Amino acid sequence: MNDSDISSRTDPTSDTVDVVVIGAGFAGLYLAHQLRSSGFSFVVLDAAADVGGTWYWNRYPGLRCDVPTTDYAYSWDPKLANEWEWSEKYATQPEILRYLQFVADKHDLRRHIRFSTRVTGAEWVNHDHHWRIETESGPKVSGRHLVMATGSLSIPKSVDLDGLGRFGGEVYSTSRWPAAGVDFTGKRVAVVGTGSSGIQTIPIVAEQAAELFVLQRTPAFSLPAQNGPAPADRLRRLKEDCEAYREEARWSPGGLALTPTEQRAIDLSADEKRERLEAAWEDGSFATIANVFADQLTNKVANDEIADFIRAKIRSIVDDPNTAESLCPSDFPFQTKRPCFDTNYYATFNEDHVQLVDLRREPITTLTEVGIDTTERSIEIDVLVLATGYDAMTGAVLAIDPVGRNGLALKEKWSEGPTTYLGLMSVGFPNMFMITGPGSPSVLSNMVVSIEQHVDWIMNCLEHLRSAGLESIEPTPTAEAGWVQHVNDCADITLFPHANSWYVGANVSGKPRVFMPYTAGVGRYRSTCDRVVNDGYLGFALSGNGEVRCNDGVVNRLQPDVTAVLDQYEGPSFGALSAVDTRQFMTALTVRRPEGPPVADVVDGSLPGPAGNLQFRLYRPPGEGRRPIVVYFHGGGWVLGDQTSDDPFCRDLCNRSNCIVVSVDYRHAPEARFPAGVNDAYAALRWIDAHATELGGTTGQIAVAGWSTGANLATVVCSLARDAGAPVIAGQLLVNPVVDCDFGTKSYRDNGDGYMLTADAMRWFFDQYVDDEHRLDPRVSPLRMGDFSGLPPAVVVTSEFDPLRDEGVAYAEALAGAGVATQSIVARGQIHTSLTMIDVVISANPLRDKIAQGIRGFFALENVDTTGHTQLAAHSVADC
Numbered sequence: 001m002n003d004s005d006i007s008s009r010t011d012p013t014s015d016t017v018d019v020v021v022i023g024a025g026f027a028g029l030y031l032a033h034q035l036r037s038s039g040f041s042f043v044v045l046d047a048a049a050d051v052g053g054t055w056y057w058n059r060y061p062g063l064r065c066d067v068p069t070t071d072y073a074y075s076w077d078p079k080l081a082n083e084w085e086w087s088e089k090y091a092t093q094p095e096i097l098r099y100l101q102f103v104a105d106k107h108d109l110r111r112h113i114r115f116s117t118r119v120t121g122a123e124w125v126n127h128d129h130h131w132r133i134e135t136e137s138g139p140k141v142s143g144r145h146l147v148m149a150t151g152s153l154s155i156p157k158s159v160d161l162d163g164l165g166r167f168g169g170e171v172y173s174t175s176r177w178p179a180a181g182v183d184f185t186g187k188r189v190a191v192v193g194t195g196s197s198g199i200q201t202i203p204i205v206a207e208q209a210a211e212l213f214v215l216q217r218t219p220a221f222s223l224p225a226q227n228g229p230a231p232a233d234r235l236r237r238l239k240e241d242c243e244a245y246r247e248e249a250r251w252s253p254g255g256l257a258l259t260p261t262e263q264r265a266i267d268l269s270a271d272e273k274r275e276r277l278e279a280a281w282e283d284g285s286f287a288t289i290a291n292v293f294a295d296q297l298t299n300k301v302a303n304d305e306i307a308d309f310i311r312a313k314i315r316s317i318v319d320d321p322n323t324a325e326s327l328c329p330s331d332f333p334f335q336t337k338r339p340c341f342d343t344n345y346y347a348t349f350n351e352d353h354v355q356l357v358d359l360r361r362e363p364i365t366t367l368t369e370v371g372i373d374t375t376e377r378s379i380e381i382d383v384l385v386l387a388t389g390y391d392a393m394t395g396a397v398l399a400i401d402p403v404g405r406n407g408l409a410l411k412e413k414w415s416e417g418p419t420t421y422l423g424l425m426s427v428g429f430p431n432m433f434m435i436t437g438p439g440s441p442s443v444l445s446n447m448v449v450s451i452e453q454h455v456d457w458i459m460n461c462l463e464h465l466r467s468a469g470l471e472s473i474e475p476t477p478t479a480e481a482g483w484v485q486h487v488n489d490c491a492d493i494t495l496f497p498h499a500n501s502w503y504v505g506a507n508v509s510g511k512p513r514v515f516m517p518y519t520a521g522v523g524r525y526r527s528t529c530d531r532v533v534n535d536g537y538l539g540f541a542l543s544g545n546g547e548v549r550c551n552d553g554v555v556n557r558l559q560p561d562v563t564a565v566l567d568q569y570e571g572p573s574f575g576a577l578s579a580v581d582t583r584q585f586m587t588a589l590t591v592r593r594p595e596g597p598p599v600a601d602v603v604d605g606s607l608p609g610p611a612g613n614l615q616f617r618l619y620r621p622p623g624e625g626r627r628p629i630v631v632y633f634h635g636g637g638w639v640l641g642d643q644t645s646d647d648p649f650c651r652d653l654c655n656r657s658n659c660i661v662v663s664v665d666y667r668h669a670p671e672a673r674f675p676a677g678v679n680d681a682y683a684a685l686r687w688i689d690a691h692a693t694e695l696g697g698t699t700g701q702i703a704v705a706g707w708s709t710g711a712n713l714a715t716v717v718c719s720l721a722r723d724a725g726a727p728v729i730a731g732q733l734l735v736n737p738v739v740d741c742d743f744g745t746k747s748y749r750d751n752g753d754g755y756m757l758t759a760d761a762m763r764w765f766f767d768q769y770v771d772d773e774h775r776l777d778p779r780v781s782p783l784r785m786g787d788f789s790g791l792p793p794a795v796v797v798t799s800e801f802d803p804l805r806d807e808g809v810a811y812a813e814a815l816a817g818a819g820v821a822t823q824s825i826v827a828r829g830q831i832h833t834s835l836t837m838i839d840v841v842i843s844a845n846p847l848r849d850k851i852a853q854g855i856r857g858f859f860a861l862e863n864v865d866t867t868g869h870t871q872l873a874a875h876s877v878a879d880c
């Protein structure tokens with residue numbers, strides 16, 4: 001295509017185009033460049049009079065980017081790195097706006113943009129597959145595709161202050177600041193709001209105002225921006241190899257080139273922690289404070305270290321102790337609301353003419369003609385500055401309220417919260433793309449990196465549709481539901497949902513409370529988006545020429561922390577090593593794992609077994625008095641492990657269930673093959689039952705538990721005890737049990753490779769343990785027992801991505817079918833080892849609670865009734 005063809009197809013006054021783009025900020029400008037290069041006809045619409053998006057509208061004094069400008073810059077035009085020199089580490093708004101204007105001029109992008117054109121509506125016209133766009137001024141525009149490049153923080157939230165209309169002084173909003181500026185000299189000013197905007201503007205307003213009242217409802221965590229020249233190391237790396245530097249950012253967690261720390265707070269000494277925190281404070285950047293400890297966003301104790309450190313800093317800067325205390329955030333973990341970066345913010349409160357008004361102590365009752373009334377006083381002011389925030393992430397798209405297929409309005413569809421596939425598209429809205437939409441990393445990342453990734457993905461998609469002669473693309477309901485689940489799963493293993501932040505929409509009254517951004521990081525997200533394409537647009541229906549190509553499915557079905565575990569796991573090659581070497585290998589692996597929670601007491605002991613003493617380890621929960629005993633059999637394929645090998649899991653089980661857990665060793669194969677392990681396990685059970693009182697237990701209150709082949713032994717001792725009439729077992733907890741020797745189940749086929757426990761490993765374990773002719777013995781394959789009646793009540797846990805899943809489900813069904821009270825728990829997105837990986841697979845914590853509740857139910861410790869819980873495995877995995 002030659003240049004004249006391109007320019008005729010991209011005439012901004014044209015009414016029918018391939019692509020309509022709404023917004024001329026960072027996203028809209030890059031899109032314009034790419035659409036033109038690829039020969040699409042398009043138009044960009046923007047309500048502003050010039051380019052810039054958020055940097056056009058936001059002009060309050062003190063506004064700077066709080067991502068270093070070396071990184072908050074386009075990478076698609078590598079020459080810009082040499083053509084544009086940022087004056088500071090954190091550039092001011094005018095400088096960033098000039099940068100965008102420079103890019104627009106350099107690439108002659110303005111001619112594609114209709115400025116001062118506010119979009120008021122968008123409707124999908126089904127019969128000829130296009131979007132019809134209405135604007136406040138000018139003709140309607142039609143486009144095959146619609147791209148919402150409308151920004152995540154562009155619609156100010158409506159201000160919920162009583163009497164606002166009555167106030168007779170000047171009122172300004174940080175998000176819509178007059179281009180000519182505001183002079184505060186000699187004036188009495190009140191600023192409402194202490195988020196990023198308020199914190200940036202307050203010190204500047206204080207420099208001019210005669211009196212400044214800062215009205216704070218919730219204090220924020222703020223760090224000194226330590227602004228100055230652009231960081232030398234980043235500049236050097238950019239100059240040396242710009243592309244490598246940008247590429248590192250693209251695959252990083254937050255869109256900033258850095259190596260994520262692997263150091264958890266617990267791994268560091270007090271001095272080391274202090275050193276890291278001081279270094280982050282001195283560095284003054286999101287990259288370092290977000291990277292102090294690997295577990296700062298998943299572990300409240302680690303997070304508290306950072307929060308305490310910042311609170312101490314605040315107290316050391318602010319002279320008045322009461323003011324300092326009011327400025328210390330206390331009701332949300334650090335980083336779960338966007339941290340702020342300031343210049344002299346806290347020191348401003350040492351100025352005589354600056355007063356903090358703590359609205360938690362004295363809420364605003366109303367605004368008056370002359371000022372603000374709180375429950376304690378009347379404050380007279382001349383100027384009111386509202387730094388009260390945005391209707392974030394969904395506000396701008398919903399302000400247009402697109403109407404999709406079958407007249408479905410997006411507002412209606414999202415009435416319970418936004419639902420998207422990849423944060424890029426939403427079911428019912430064909431050919432409508434969102435840049436950095438809810439469900440993508442967006443506001444948790446360096447926005448420019450995320451914007452570029454979305455633009456590239458969309459361009460790739462548009463080109464694919466064009467070359468395949470297809471007219472439309474839309475996600476499938478299954479894919480969207482799966483993505484929403486995944487986004488929630490990712491958020492749920494972090495501390496983010498613990499805050500009333502704008503990330504969950506908590507700042508806007510009536511807004512549904514849903515965690516909106518994707519927390520698993522820019523790099524992981526990018527690889528997912530790439531995978532969706534490489535798998536033939538997995539989760540999308542593509543249509544054209546009267547045909548629909550639907551590639552239904554869910555991307556990322558594993559829990560996010562399980563994915564991380566699998567990425568790092570290098571297991572032994574079962575069969576290639578001897579049993580002894582395999583044991584050594586596994587022991588080395590367990591050395592590196594977290595220890596698990598402390599319990600009140602750990603006692604090692606031994607008990608008599610049929611062929612010599614058996615070692616045990618007893619775990620006692622905190623508190624006085626006798627407790628029921630859970631006899632636990634460890635996993636390890638009858639070959640590996642001992643009474644300590646599931647130590648973290650036993651600690652966790654002990655604390656959560658409030659029971660004594662006795663983990664007993666048994667003889668292992670191949671040295672001692674079947675039925676040695678069974679005989680040991682049964683002997684241990686009887687001994688512990690007989691000696692319950694000596695062990696601190698309650699006589700007659702005994703349950704059994706086990707994981708994997710340990711659960712196999714647990715089932716077997718239950719049947720032996722039933723047949724013998726003793727001991728009486730109150731219940732059996734079976735976690736991912738081995739209950740059969742059939743390697744041909746669907747779960748073996750689906751999950752036999754790649755999820756840690758492999759089918760090959762299971763074959764090898766069986767070979768070590770038992771001769772072929774004994775495999776159908778119900779003491780090896782309890783599923784073949786025939787009569788399940790009279791067995792103890794059971795809690796059976798199976799994991800979605802475990803080769804053993806189907807036999808576990810079948811066992812739970814067999815128990816329930818025989819009238820045994822059975823609770824079947826299907827662990828969605830989990831693998832064979834998940835439950836036992838304490839403090840590593842955090843997503844399994846709700847399941848750990850559930851199984852502990854099941855154990856308490858065996859002993860009626862609380863009013864927990866497992867019989868009423870009989871959720872049979874008949875319900876499908878997907879249901880869970």
Ligand code: NAP
Pocket residue numbers: 063064065066067153159160161192193194195196197198200215216217218338359387388389390443502507
């Ligand atoms: P924000 O973080 O939502 O802060 C709004 C502030 O206004 C909060 O302190 C809030 O208190 C308060 N507020 C709202 N309604 C109120 C009311 N009726 N009465 C009293 N106080 C009220 O908004 P923001 O400061 O504009 O920042 C939003 C986001 O924009 C930031 O988190 C950041 O991502 C981005 N931003 C970035 C930069 C930058 O890069 N430099 C600058 C500005 C903004 P409550 O918390 O109690 O609701």
